[in-house]
Amino acid sequence: MARRQLEPFLWALFSAGGVVAALFIPVHLFLWGVAVPVTGITPPSYAAALAAAQHPAARLYLLAICSLPLFHWAHRFRYTLYDGLQVKHLNEIINTFCYGGAIAGTAAAVYLLWRI
Amino acid sequence: MKPRALAHTPYHPRWYRPRVSTYWWLHQWSYARFVLRELTSIFVAWFVLLTLFGLRALERGPAAYAAYLAWLRRPTVVAIDAISFLFVLFHAVTWFSLAPRAMVLRVGGKRVPEKVIAGAIYAVWVVISVVLGRFLLGG
Amino acid sequence: MSETIQLQIARYSPESDDEPRWQTFETPVRKEWTVLDALNYIKDRVDGSVTYRWSCRMGICGSCGMMVNGEPKLTCATFLGDYLPGPVRIAPLRYFPVVRDLVVEIGDFLEKLVAVKPWLVRKEEKAPDAGEYLQTPQQLDAYKQFSLCINCMLCYAACPVYGLEPGFIGPAALALAQRYNLDSRDQGAGERMDILSQAEGIWGCTFVGECTAACPKHVDPAGAIQQYKVAAVQDWFKTLLLPRGAR
Numbered sequence: 023m024a025r026r027q028l029e030p031f032l033w034a035l036f037s038a039g040g041v042v043a044a045l046f047i048p049v050h051l052f053l054w055g056v057a058v059p060v061t062g063i064t065p066p067s068y069a070a071a072l073a074a075a076q077h078p079a080a081r082l083y084l085l086a087i088c089s090l091p092l093f094h095w096a097h098r099f100r101y102t103l104y105d106g107l108q109v110k111h112l113n114e115i116i117n118t119f120c121y122g123g124a125i126a127g128t129a130a131a132v133y134l135l136w137r138i
Numbered sequence: 139m140k141p142r143a144l145a146h147t148p149y150h151p152r153w154y155r156p157r158v159s160t161y162w163w164l165h166q167w168s169y170a171r172f173v174l175r176e177l178t179s180i181f182v183a184w185f186v187l188l189t190l191f192g193l194r195a196l197e198r199g200p201a202a203y204a205a206y207l208a209w210l211r212r213p214t215v216v217a218i219d220a221i222s223f224l225f226v227l228f229h230a231v232t233w234f235s236l237a238p239r240a241m242v243l244r245v246g247g248k249r250v251p252e253k254v255i256a257g258a259i260y261a262v263w264v265v266i267s268v269v270l271g272r273f274l275l276g277g
Numbered sequence: 278m279s280e281t282i283q284l285q286i287a288r289y290s291p292e293s294d295d296e297p298r299w300q301t302f303e304t305p306v307r308k309e310w311t312v313l314d315a316l317n318y319i320k321d322r323v324d325g326s327v328t329y330r331w332s333c334r335m336g337i338c339g340s341c342g343m344m345v346n347g348e349p350k351l352t353c354a355t356f357l358g359d360y361l362p363g364p365v366r367i368a369p370l371r372y373f374p375v376v377r378d379l380v381v382e383i384g385d386f387l388e389k390l391v392a393v394k395p396w397l398v399r400k401e402e403k404a405p406d407a408g409e410y411l412q413t414p415q416q417l418d419a420y421k422q423f424s425l426c427i428n429c430m431l432c433y434a435a436c437p438v439y440g441l442e443p444g445f446i447g448p449a450a451l452a453l454a455q456r457y458n459l460d461s462r463d464q465g466a467g468e469r470m471d472i473l474s475q476a477e478g479i480w481g482c483t484f485v486g487e488c489t490a491a492c493p494k495h496v497d498p499a500g501a502i503q504q505y506k507v508a509a510v511q512d513w514f515k516t517l518l519l520p521r522g523a524r
Contacts, residue, residue, distance in 0.1 A: 029480040030513035033506055041237075043182045044230035049267040051185050051226055053274050054192075055219025059211040063275065068200040075196055088189055091182045098179035101483050105441050106173060108160055127186060134193040152291035153374035153382055158440045166347065169437060172485045236484060240503035249418070 032097055032121075039094025046087050072138060081135045088131035089124075096120035178229035181222040188219070234259045280306045282357060283364035284315055286327060289375050297375065299366075300324075306361065312352040313341055316367070329379035336493060339429030343379050344368040349434035349491045372433060372440035386430055389446045392472055393454035398465025416461040423456035423501050425494040432488035432498050444477025448488035448498030451479055455501040458508070466508075474509050482506075 058065050066074070074080055100120045104110040159165070163173040195206035209215060238255035281303050289297040302323055304315040313331055320327050329352075331341040336354040343352050346366050357365070373381035403410065432448035433439050439447045446454075454473060458466045473479050482502050489499040 027513070030474060030506075030510045033480060034510045034513075037510075039182075040229075040233055043185075043226065044233040045263055045266050046270065047182060047185050047226050048223065048230055049270050050189075050274070051219060051223045053271060054210065055185075055188065056216060056223055059216050059219075065207055068196075068203045071203065072196050075193070084189070084193065088186050088193075092186050095179040095183035095186075098176055098483075099183075101481070102173070102176045102179070104481075105438060105483065106163060106176070108158070108441060110442075127183075127190065130190055131193070134190065134197055137197045138193065148384075150374065150382070153376055154289050154291070154294075154296060155374045156296075158372070158437070162437055162440070168487055168490065169485070172483075172487075176483065236486070236503075239497070239500040240507055242504060244415075 032093075035090070035093040036097035037094075039090035039092070039097075042087055043091040043094055047091065050087070075135075075138055085128075085131055085135055089128040092124040092127040093121075096124040174225075175228065175232050178225045178232075181225040182229060184218070184222050185226065230263070234263070280361065282306045282315070282361060284319065285364050285366045286316075286319070286379070287366075287368040287375075288327070288378055289369075291377060297368075301364070304357075306357050308358060310357040312343075312345055312350070312355045312357055312360075312365065312367065315357050315365075316352060327379075328377045337427055339427035342370050342429045342431050342434065344371055344434065349431035351429060351431065351493050354493055370430060370434040372436070373430070383430060386428075386433060386447065386450070390428070390450045390453065393446065393450050394465055394469055394472075395450075395453040395457060397457065397460065397463050398468055399462075400464045410462040412461055419461070420456045420459035423452045423459070423496055423498075426453055426456075426492075426496050426498075427494055429493065431491040431493060432496075435487035435491035437485060437487070438481050438483060442477060442481045444475070445481045446473070446478050448492075448502065449496075451482075451505060452496050452498035452501040455505050458505075470509065470512055473505065474512075479505060479509070 057063065065071075075084065097120070100116055103116050104113070109116065163169045191209075192206055195202040210219075234256055237259065238252035241255060243250040243255065282305075284302045284304055285299045286302060287297045288294075288300045302319050304318050304323075307314070311334075313334060316327065316329055316331075320329075329341070329343065331353060332338040333340070334353045336351055339351075341352045342349060344350070344367070345352065345355055346360065347368075349370060352367070367379065369375045369379045370381045373383060373385070376382050426449050428449060430449065436445075436448055438445050451473070454469050457463045458469060479502060482499075484499060484503060486499045489497045492498060
């Protein structure tokens with residue numbers, strides 16, 4: 023019973039995470055991961071970065087782009103393992119790893135965003 | 139009327155039942171492209187890890203932050219990030235082309251064409267990217 | 278045209294074979310011939326034991342689905358000339374058990390189709406002298422695309438999840454469930470939701486999209502499934518927030 027009721031919710035998380043990942047991650051990854059390190063652009067100073075991240079709206083935003091994409095990964099990766107490698111018989115381990123990982127990542131994000 | 143349990147076709151000794159190969163996703167290009175699309179989720183998760191590392195650096199202080207920036211500049215990390223960016227882009231493009239299929243919007247009785255919905259999504263994406271880009275670079 | 282083409286046909290005799298083998302035939306190629314015409318030529322003149330299903334030969338009965346060069350096709354709607362110079366590999370529909378040669382066992386599909394109640398479900402029937410159920414063109418439009426399904430099962434042959442997941446209901450049955458859910462005359466969405474929202478029922482679908490690509494009638498079962506998922510999520514939140522009832 024619980025199983026059946028959880029799947030729609032997990033899919034909803036997957037969808038939300040997918041939307042967030044599609045809309046926001048590309049520009050973040052391009053700038054932080056590629057453009058700034060490769061070109062000579064100076065990244066923001068520690069003080070500026072910290073101040074920007076401490077803003078309440080920024081904290082919420084950062085929580086959203088850390089948590090929801092992780093649940094997107096969890097759901098998608100779970101089914102990739104089920105179908106791609108046909109290891110559905112290991113579903114308890116897979117589910118724990120995937121959704122547990124997403125919960126752990128969310129917890130880490132909450133902790134860090136609380137502390138900065 | 140209760141339907142029979144949803145069992146896969148019952149066993150019959152004379153029917154031939156080929157097992158689906160573990161490498162079914164290599165047997166045709168559309169399957170391979172699908173698996174590549176699904177694998178983008180790994181790179182999405184990588185980005186989250188990257189962000190968590192950055193937040194941890196911010197939490198620890200200026201020295202940690204400088205070390206984080208230096209780590210981001212390492213060629214291996216840049217290479218991984220570049221590949222991740224391409225995969226995340228692939229995720230975005232496929233997501234935007236598929237999302238309209240799930241959304242049935244009707245205006246004045248007629249269904250809004252999928253291309254229009256997709257176009258609107260792309261427009262929003264561009265705006266978000268530009269605004270975010272300027273914010274992230276400007277400080 | 279005195280051209281010929283080679284056909285490699287999967288043969289399987291449950292009495293004597295453990296697994297299928299290929300048998301090669303050579304048939305003429307006429308400009309307007311379909312793969313089904315070539316199969317009929319072989320059966321009529323070369324080897325009468327080749328076994329396959331066909332009926333209307335015009336793409337509406339859904340009987341003649343087979344794998345042609347690895348793709349699920351209606352053989353009556355696939356032109357032989359398109360495969361020149363050949364050879365053309367004809368195999369039984371993928372992901373179904375093979376009964377003989379090109380004939381597959383479709384019982385699993387039929388069970389799943391019945392399970393989703395592909396008929397108008399009414400809480401209360403209208404008496405005949407109360408008149409017909411009226412429907413505007415817009416209401417018809419809401420489900421018409423999904424009603425075009427001819428149950429040919431090409432989508433099942435295209436769907437890897439159906440091949441891998443025993444409980445997965447599959448594209449056509451889900452599209453037909455949605456066809457009735459969206460029909461203004463139907464009141465059975467709640468009943469269907471109970472069957473469909475089971476974990477394996479629809480949630481195994483990962484939107485590969487091959488079903489829509491294979492469909493000869495442009496039903497777009499993939500779209501139907503995703504729309505159903507959205508509806509199921511809305512229903513989930515509703516039952517969470519309004520337990521007793523505004524369903």
